Amino acid sequence: MNLFRSDEHAARWLEQYGYEPGATISAAKLSELAHAWWDTRLDPDWLPRSLDDSQAILDRLGLSDRFWQLAPSR
């Protein structure tokens, strides 16, 4: 997961290296996701999060299409 100067830079990089495009989001959205995902990581009473709870974070941020589904496709 890399930062790019813009969507155009990401698209050019994908084409140059022949990668199948994944998902492009704004750095602001990524920061929102990171804070929701990692904010308890250093808590002394941290416990593993369930797949459903992780998916709920993605869904709440509008990252809910097929690309963002954590469970394997059926």
Added chain:
Amino acid sequence: MDELDLRVRRHVYRSFVELGRAPRADEVADELELGLDEVEASFRRLHDAHALVLERGTTRIRMANPFSTVPTPHRVQAAGRWWYANCAWDAFGICAALGVEGHISSSCPDCGEAIELDVVGQRPVPDDYAVHILVPAEHWWDDIVFT
């Protein structure tokens, strides 16, 4: 994840933040008064549970996500120290985990230009950079280093 694994994991993360690096298994064993075998077995279980990532075939910690133990293109200045993040997501994650604002230094893989941004109030400043995620979520852990 049993109480021993939670205790070992807690110690790894606490040490990482204190030292700025991952502790070795023998250091964890000494400090928690456990056998080295017990700690190495715990590291492997934590790896299997995606609670940390070991270097392939070893018990050396590669990632205590969002922190990286090896240099990467994603550097974060936060809480009075420079850290390496595993990826752009983890760069923001370091600020989130530490509960502080910070500064991220990276570069655009397309053009090589430096990317410098602050994390203020949980938001990037400036906020016009883009992020690309290559790997679909269901495959993130197939090869977490590539992801």
